[in-house]
Amino acid sequence: MDFTERLDEYDWEAIRSRIYAKTSADVELALSKERLSIDDFMALVSPAAQASIEPMAALSRRHTLQRFGNTVQLYIPLYLTNSCMNHCVYCGFNHNNDIRRIILSDEQILREVEAIKRIGSFEHILLVTGENPRDAGASYIENAIRLVKPYFSSISIEVQPLREAEYRQLSEAGLNAVYCYQETYNKGRYRVYHPKGMKSKFGWRLDGFDRMGKAGVHKIGLGVLIGLEDWRTDVTFMAMHLRYLQKAYWQTRYSISFPRMRPHEGGGFRANVVMSDSELAQLIFAYRLFDHDIEIALSTRERKVFRDGMIGLGVTSLSAGSKTDPGGYAVYRGELEQFAVSDDRSPAEVLASIKRQGFEAVWKDWDLRLQ
Numbered sequence: 347m348d349f350t351e352r353l354d355e356y357d358w359e360a361i362r363s364r365i366y367a368k369t370s371a372d373v374e375l376a377l378s379k380e381r382l383s384i385d386d387f388m389a390l391v392s393p394a395a396q397a398s399i400e401p402m403a404a405l406s407r408r409h410t411l412q413r414f415g416n417t418v419q420l421y422i423p424l425y426l427t428n429s430c431m432n433h434c435v436y437c438g439f440n441h442n443n444d445i446r447r448i449i450l451s452d453e454q455i456l457r458e459v460e461a462i463k464r465i466g467s468f469e470h471i472l473l474v475t476g477e478n479p480r481d482a483g484a485s486y487i488e489n490a491i492r493l494v495k496p497y498f499s500s501i502s503i504e505v506q507p508l509r510e511a512e513y514r515q516l517s518e519a520g521l522n523a524v525y526c527y528q529e530t531y532n533k534g535r536y537r538v539y540h541p542k543g544m545k546s547k548f549g550w551r552l553d554g555f556d557r558m559g560k561a562g563v564h565k566i567g568l569g570v571l572i573g574l575e576d577w578r579t580d581v582t583f584m585a586m587h588l589r590y591l592q593k594a595y596w597q598t599r600y601s602i603s604f605p606r607m608r609p610h611e612g613g614g615f616r617a618n619v620v621m622s623d624s625e626l627a628q629l630i631f632a633y634r635l636f637d638h639d640i641e642i643a644l645s646t647r648e649r650k651v652f653r654d655g656m657i658g659l660g661v662t663s664l665s666a667g668s669k670t671d672p673g674g675y676a677v678y679r680g681e682l683e684q685f686a687v688s689d690d691r692s693p694a695e696v697l698a699s700i701k702r703q704g705f706e707a708v709w710k711d712w713d714l715r716l717q
Contacts, residue, residue: 348553348556349552349553349555349556349587349590349591350549350552350553352586352590353531353533353552353583354533356583356586358531358532358533358534358579361388361579361582361583362576362578362579364385364388365388365391365392365578365579365582366392366393366578368388368389368392368393368394368395369394370394370397370398372386372389372392372394373389373390373392373394373395373397373398374398375389376389376390376635377390377398377401377402377405377635382635382636384582384585384586384589386636387582387585387632387636388578388582390402390628390631390632390635390636391578391581391582391628391629391632392578393578395628395632396624396625396628399624399627399628399631402628402631402632402635403627403631403659405631405634405635406630406631406634406635406659406660407658407659407660409634409635409638410634410658410659410660410661410662411658412638413638413639414662416658416704416705416706417705417706417707417708418657418661418662418663418664418700418705418706418707418708419470419641419662419663419664419707419708419709419710419711420466420468420470420663420664420665420666420693420696420697420707420708420709421468421470421471421472421502421643421663421664421665421666421711422462422466422468422470422471422472422665422666422667422668422693423471423472423473423474423504423665423668423669423670424455424458424459424462424471424472424473424474424494424675425474425475425669425670425671425672425673425674426449426450426455426473426474426475426482426486426487426490426672427447427448427449427450427475427476427478427481427482427672428445428447428448428476428671428672429447429448429449429475429476429478429481429482430476430477430478430543431476431477431478431479431480431543431544432476432477432540432542432543432544432545432546433540433541433542433543433546434529434539434540434543434545435538435539435540435541435615436539436571436573436574436607436615436617439476441542441543448672448673448678449478449481449482449486449672450672450673450677452489452493454673454677455490455493455494456493457676457677458673458674458675458676458677459493459494459497460676461675461676462675463497465667465675465692465693465694466666466667466693466694466697466709467709468498468693468709469498469499469500469709469710469711470498470499470500470501470502470709470710470711471494471497471498471500471501471502472502472503472504472525472665473487473490473491473494473501473502473503473504473505474503474504474505475487475503475504475505475506477505477506477543477544477545478506479506479544482505483506484508484509484512484515484516487503487505487516488515488516488519491503491516491519491520491521492519492520495519495520499710499711500522500523500710500711501520501521501522501523502521502522502523502524502525502565502567502711503516503521503523503524503525504524504525504526504527504567506544506545507526507544507550507551507553507554507557508554508557509557510557510560510561511561513557513558513561513563514561514562517561517562517563517564521563521564522564522565522711523563523564523565523566523567523599523601523711524558524563524565524566524567525566525567525569525601525603526551526554526555526558526566526567526568526569527568527569527570527571527603527605528551528552528568528569528570528584528587529569529570529571529574530570530571530574530575530580531570531579531580531583531584531587532574532575532579532580533548535574535575536548539574555568555587555591556594558598559591559594559595559598560595562597562598563598564598564599565598565599565600565601565641565711566591566595566598566599566600566601567600567601567602567603567641567643568584568587568588568591568600568601568602568603569584569602569603569604569605570584570604571604571605571607572604572605572606572607572617572619572621572626573606573607573617573618573619573620573621574607574617574618574619575618575619576619577604577619577621577625577629581604581629581632581633584602585633585636588600588602588637588640599641600637600640600641601640601641601642601643601663602633602640602641602642602643603642603643603644603645604626604629605645605647606621606626606647606648608647608687608688623649623652626648626652627652627655627656627659630642630644630656630659630660630661631659631660633660634659634660641662641663642660642661642662642663643661643662643663643664643665644656644661644663644664644665645664645665645668646665646666646668646687646688646689646690647687647688647689648688648689649688649689650688650689650691650699653689654699654703657699657700657703657705658703658705664696666691666692666693666696666697667691667692667693667696668687669687670687
């Protein structure tokens with residue numbers, strides 16, 4: 347039974363009620379355990395756990411240092427295209443938005459790579475596209491991987507869900523990791539945010555993680571977009587999904603992320619849920635206590651003060667110097683963003699901040715470094 351079928355066994359409102367019914371005693375019990383159940387995780391993301399932020403932070407720091415030492419991985423995204431067939435209400439690449447659509451050519455990709463190499467010692471690159479399988483599908487992505495492979499030791503992608511055979515094809519070309527965000531696990535509300543395009547197909551997207559696992563992808567990244575539905579319920583479903591994947595595809599490594607919604611082109615949609623910095627910190631601590639080994643990434647969507655504050659407290663991976671528009675490093679300048687960046691520091695500034703806190707930067711993918 348795949349996770350899409352298992353998901354149908356759970357009722358969103360029932361899970362939500364269980365989370366909000368947790369007490370301080372449930373939180374204390376979870377904090378006393380070395381290995382947490384899903385029920386324990388619910389306690390740590392519940393409102394009742396807000397009073398236990400300090401002990402959660404201390405435990406999160408201990409587990410982070412034990413597993414990852416005093417190091418933080420730095421990576422950089424390279425947006426290849428903003429061409430997209432989807433109508434996601436929260437995204438600047440929405441097919442209805444009147445923006446210039448770009449698909450980078452081979453020459454332009456290499457110009458972007460040269461610019462990235464000039465601003466930092468990045469060995470881990472994340473290739474990002476809008477979802478246009480006709481003009482920027484698996485063949486286009488494979489070609490991009492082969493183009494950048496001589497310059498980076500680790501290549502990840504964040505693109506449309508692909509077929510199992512296509513994931514195998516990309517892995518053979520040099521792919522190391524796939525990041526794909528379900529955005530929300532609330533199946534009943536999913537189409538509200540994704541009314542048209544392939545992304546409107548809830549099951550196709552969710553089944554994509556099984557296709558990645560069956561294809562032997564080295565690392566899989568999961569995530570939800572904070573701002574759509576009740577975040578405590580969404581991240582609990584993601585924890586269930588993570589445990590399912592770890593059992594079914596135990597040789598695969600995993601990463602998680604929970605980006606908060608940012609301003610974007612055509613931004614008529616406003617977040618239904620606003621998460622405070624304290625609540626995001628609580629979520630990061632909860633996941634570190636739930637899984638000591640998982641990679642937790644924090645992008646430049648977040649403010650520099652918050653990102654600096656999370657170093658050593660659960661987060662293991664930071665982007666730096668990010669441009670969220672195709673060609674943003676050298677070819678085009680800031681006219682095609684997917685969303686507005688919050689932390690606009692250069693990689694050198696982010697590195698200096700990491701060092702001031704007694705940590706060092708890892709420029710390549712964590713898992714490859716540890717092999």
